[in-house]
Amino acid sequence: MSRIGEAFADGPAFVPYLAVGDPDYESSTAYVEALAHGGADVIELGLPFSEPVAEGPTIQGAVTRALDAGMTPGKYFEFVEELDVDVPLVCMTYYNLIYQFTTDDDERKGPRPFVERAAEAGIEGFVVPDLPAEEADPLREACDDHGLDLVFIVAPTTEGERLERIMDRVSGYVYVQARLGVTGARDDVSDRTDDALGRLEDWDVSEQGPEARRTESNGVPKAVGFGIKTGKHAERIVEGGADGVIVGSALVDIVAEGHREGRPAEAVAADLEAKARELKEGAASGYAQRVPEPEHT
Amino acid sequence: MSTSKFGEYGGQYVPEALMPAIEELEDAYERYVLDNEDGFMDEFRRRLRDFGGRPTPLQHAEQLSERYDAEVYLKREDLLHGGAHKLNNALGQVLLAKYMGKDRIVAETGAGQHGTATAMAAAHLGMPCEVYMGERDINRQRPNVFRMRLNGAAVNTVTVGRGTLKEAINETMRDWATNVEDTHYVIGSVVGPHPFPVMVRDFQAVISEEAREQVRERAGRPPDSVLACAGGGSNTMGAFHGFVGDEDVELYAVEAGGSSLEVDEEEGVAPNSASLSTGDEGVLHGARTKLLQDSNGQIMESHSVSSGLDYAGVGPELAHLVDEERVTPVTVDDDRALEAFHRLSQEEGIIPALETAHAFGFAHENPEQLGDVTVINVSGRGDKDLESVIEESAKRDLSAAPDMDVFDGGAGL
Ligand SMILES: Cc1ncc(COP(=O)(O)O)c(C=O)c1O
Numbered sequence: 092m093s094r095i096g097e098a099f100a101d102g103p104a105f106v107p108y109l110a111v112g113d114p115d116y117e118s119s120t121a122y123v124e125a126l127a128h129g130g131a132d133v134i135e136l137g138l139p140f141s142e143p144v145a146e147g148p149t150i151q152g153a154v155t156r157a158l159d160a161g162m163t164p165g166k167y168f169e170f171v172e173e174l175d176v177d178v179p180l181v182c183m184t185y186y187n188l189i190y191q192f193t194t195d196d197d198e199r200k201g202p203r204p205f206v207e208r209a210a211e212a213g214i215e216g217f218v219v220p221d222l223p224a225e226e227a228d229p230l231r232e233a234c235d236d237h238g239l240d241l242v243f244i245v246a247p248t249t250e251g252e253r254l255e256r257i258m259d260r261v262s263g264y265v266y267v268q269a270r271l272g273v274t275g276a277r278d279d280v281s282d283r284t285d286d287a288l289g290r291l292e293d294w295d296v297s298e299q300g301p302e303a304r305r306t307e308s309n310g311v312p313k314a315v316g317f318g319i320k321t322g323k324h325a326e327r328i329v330e331g332g333a334d335g336v337i338v339g340s341a342l343v344d345i346v347a348e349g350h351r352e353g354r355p356a357e358a359v360a361a362d363l364e365a366k367a368r369e370l371k372e373g374a375a376s377g378y379a380q381r382v383p384e385p386e387h388t
Numbered sequence: 389m390s391t392s393k394f395g396e397y398g399g400q401y402v403p404e405a406l407m408p409a410i411e412e413l414e415d416a417y418e419r420y421v422l423d424n425e426d427g428f429m430d431e432f433r434r435r436l437r438d439f440g441g442r443p444t445p446l447q448h449a450e451q452l453s454e455r456y457d458a459e460v461y462l463k464r465e466d467l468l469h470g471g472a473h474k475l476n477n478a479l480g481q482v483l484l485a486k487y488m489g490k491d492r493i494v495a496e497t498g499a500g501q502h503g504t505a506t507a508m509a510a511a512h513l514g515m516p517c518e519v520y521m522g523e524r525d526i527n528r529q530r531p532n533v534f535r536m537r538l539n540g541a542a543v544n545t546v547t548v549g550r551g552t553l554k555e556a557i558n559e560t561m562r563d564w565a566t567n568v569e570d571t572h573y574v575i576g577s578v579v580g581p582h583p584f585p586v587m588v589r590d591f592q593a594v595i596s597e598e599a600r601e602q603v604r605e606r607a608g609r610p611p612d613s614v615l616a617c618a619g620g621g622s623n624t625m626g627a628f629h630g631f632v633g634d635e636d637v638e639l640y641a642v643e644a645g646g647s648s649l650e651v652d653e654e655e656g657v658a659p660n661s662a663s664l665s666t667g668d669e670g671v672l673h674g675a676r677t678k679l680l681q682d683s684n685g686q687i688m689e690s691h692s693v694s695s696g697l698d699y700a701g702v703g704p705e706l707a708h709l710v711d712e713e714r715v716t717p718v719t720v721d722d723d724r725a726l727e728a729f730h731r732l733s734q735e736e737g738i739i740p741a742l743e744t745a746h747a748f749g750f751a752h753e754n755p756e757q758l759g760d761v762t763v764i765n766v767s768g769r770g771d772k773d774l775e776s777v778i779e780e781s782a783k784r785d786l787s788a789a790p791d792m793d794v795f796d797g798g799a800g801l
Contacts, residue, residue: 115493119421125722126608140685140688141656141686142554142558142672142673144402144403144558144561144562144565145403145562145565146672147562151548155548158686163684164684164685165684185684185688186671187670187671187672187679187681188402188684188685188686188687189671190670190671190685191681191683191684191685191686199668220403221401221402221403221406221671221674222401222404223400223401223402223404224404225399225400225405225407226399226400226401243404244403244404245404245406246403246404246405246408247405248404248405248407248408248409248568249404249405249407249408250408253404253407253411253498259403268404268405270647271405271565271566271567271568271569272405272562272566273565275563313453356621366587
């Protein structure tokens with residue numbers, strides 16, 4: 092099993108997201124490290140793209156700040172190399188940046204040079220919101236060659252054959268999009284989150300049950316994201332059956348507010364760490380409240 | 389199955405949440421558009437005739453013919469209802485949305501022509517409609533904003549980035565991803581994920597279907613060349629499609645050269661919209677195509693005096709036809725487009741859209757490339773552009789521009 096898969100092995104995983112370089116390189120380093128201190132099990136590191144079509148206003152703002160501060164794919168990889176955290180890192184970005192990246196050794200367009208450089212820098216997986224299963228084979232193959240995971244998003248509208256097509260290609264974790272639309276923190280957990288969890292349960296109907304599947308090489312944990320803002324949300328979602336929670340906008344909001352108010356990076360980092368702890372504890376408490384699963388071997 | 393790729397261009401690079409809707413659209417396109425199920429195409433043709441005013445004329449342009457020493461024919465899409473070719477596509481897609489049982493329409497618009505056409509088609513077919521438009525474009529295309537509002541459409545201002553077409557498309561995709569179950573996205577050009585590029589082309593192909601017959605009747609022979617401006621490329625593909633198989637017909641896609649073909653990598657700005665001529669392969673708005681992008685793959689901010697051409701991407705089929713050397717991409721800059729705008733207004737009595745003026749700019753600079761018989765697609769009329777043309781002309785020393793002293797008692801602009 093990959094390190095990303097292992098991060099889900101004992102209890103629910105807390106998977107935070109931040110855009111790298113928001114609002115600048117140094118603060119961003121401190122913020123990502125704060126998430127690790129706060130209990131992150133996997134961290135999604137956003138590489139900013141100029142056209143973030145899947146993001147709501149919060150993450151669009153983060154992307155703009157990071158790009159304005161000069162973030163590039165090259166600097167992103169240096170950032171990853173310099174990070175002092177011991178959790179698996181997932182690169183979240185849009186396909187054009189992956190497709191365009193070339194190195195002096197490899198000037199061919201296509202995902203290979205990017206994946207190779209990412210692996211070398213210490214990235215262990217990818218999420219690419221504008222790359223559906225139909226277009227993903229070149230990236231999937233490049234990831235396989237370097238032992239990296241490729242996470243796919245499953246939307247509320249995904250079912251039937253599409254779901255199978257994704258499950259055939261996914262590794263690391265499945266990103267269960269809790270509701271339609273774009274990223275952004277919400278005050279409530281939407282009904283669509285419950286629907287998503289309902290479908291989660293469907294997939295888990297296997298003779299062994301989810302715990303056993305997860306230890307098989309093809310068993311992939313399911314992390315729910317889109318709109319999660321509080322420890323209470325995380326609790327409910329994990330109680331409902333999720334293997335992990337993904338939180339982006341609620342954390343980016345803290346970064347944005349700190350930036351707007353000109354607060355020192357240490358203070359913002361402390362808030363991020365506290366928020367991370369709240370979300371992690373929420374997830375743990377949801378897990379504790381779950382109806383115990385039937386014994387299995 | 390319709391094929392989703394043109395050579396290596398095209399494809400479906402969109403968020404998973406949209407994929408089921410795209411598959412549904414693909415299915416509807418094949419059944420209704422390709423197979424005329426439930427008489428969809430018959431109804432579409434009938435409405436294009438009765439509501440849209442098709443067929444549009446092919447006019448012999450006497451002054452231009454004399455000036456360029458060639459028989460110049462104008463395909464008058466400016467006479468289509470709404471004043472541009474855009475209605476061909478908008479009517480087709482809104483009708484298709486109805487057949488699909490959708491009950492809400494969203495669209496992006498640059499020049500406001502597509503937004504206007506969509507608002508008209510939606511009002512005509514009784515569908516609620518919301519249009520996203522960049523702030524900058526709202527300011528330079530005010531008449532079209534009024535028209536959309538008059539037809540009952542909501543116009544949503546997009547303030548991010550430079551506030552042009554690229555940002556409007558991003559925002560419309562976000563709306564669609566949120567409301568995908570009951571909403572159809574009427575994309576305004578031959579761009580976006582499959583099946584949009586082929587479907588929009590098929591709706592616009594009526595331009596060349598008609599023109600090909602009309603020019604045979606009028607000139608007694610096929611044209612040597614066809615010229616059309618190219619933003620996303622829908623009037624372009626519409627004007628070219630019927631001629632692609634006629635190998636002796638030269639096809640010129642005239643892009644906006646803006647103020648310069650140089651790019652400012654540092655600022656992320658390409659002061660033009662010449663993605664076919666200068667762009668580089670990449671992925672934007674659902675398709676692999678030719679793009680204006682920096683060396684890292686960030687999309688550049690484009691520029692053109694005409695909002696409708698001001699876009700960093702282009703339709704994947706055109707990108708492919710350019711690589712195959714079937715279509716020749718050329719550019720005309722802001723100044724020459726403005727000159728051409730004034731010239732056509734004065735010499736032929738046709739006030740063209742600024743987008744369209746680019747095609748005439750090319751003819752003027754390169755009359756020897758037209759051959760003996762040429763068809764120029766008049767993609768739209770210029771009423772929407774009057775304010776910006778007055779303003780932009782005043783900034784320049786244009787020989788063809790009339791003086792506008794009449795407005796201020798002779799003091800000049
Ligand atoms: C009159 C006119 N011509 C051309 C265009 C460019 O679009 P396309 O390249 O899709 O034809 C526009 C777009 O708004 C337009 O309004």
